[in-house]
Amino acid sequence: MSSSNFNAVLLEISNQLSAKQLDDIKFLCRDMIGKRDLEKINSGRELFQVFTERGRLGADNRDFLSGLLVHVHRLDLSEKLKSFHSHPGWGGTDDRLNAAVKAELDSATEVIAENLGRTWRKLGRKLGLAEVKLDSISNRHPTDLEETAVELLKEWRKSRGAEAQVEELIRALRACQYNLTADKVEHRLATLKH
Known part of the structure; x- marks a missing residue:
């Protein structure tokens, strides 16, 4: 499955995060990213880009973000991320x-x-x-x-x-x-x- 499909899932998750939930995720990552860089991030999409660049997020590496989503009480988004299939040729289950x-x-x-x-x-x-x-x-x-x-x-x-x-x-x-x-x-x- 192409990375564009995974990016579409990330974009959907970003769009469903409230401003408070985004702030909470940024707070949880302050040791990993740094205060100055965090202040520049205004959307989930931008934050996910940083995670990707630092090797903490990818189609086959979703646990870190999934855990953060659970911490901000977005179990639905965590499940959406976990259920993404990165294997080529895999469509829906049926x-x-x-x-x-x-x-x-x-x-x-x-x-x-x-x-x-x-x-x-x-x-x-x-x-x-x-x-x-x-x-x-x-x-x-x-x-x-x-x-x-x-x-x-x-x-x-x-x-x-x-x-x-x-x-x-x-x-x-x-x-x-x-x-x-x-x-x-x-x-x-x-x-x-x-």
């Missing part, structure tokens, strides 16, 4: 899945979203998603549980990439004692195959 697997995952997502409700976090943990990720999902959809479940499964699919399989979802549902939902997923898959 274009790496064959059509049959994608159809199965889409159907399973629909069934789970309709049936999961308030217990979505338990499934998220069982699928191996971090608490930070779960908090970010919750913040994006605080009242719509069905959308929350869809977002949860989208994040799981992104984390698993081409290895995402419906069987893993069913195992996780059963491990959480969500057997009725697991049965409904299996029934929907059986109707897909006939």
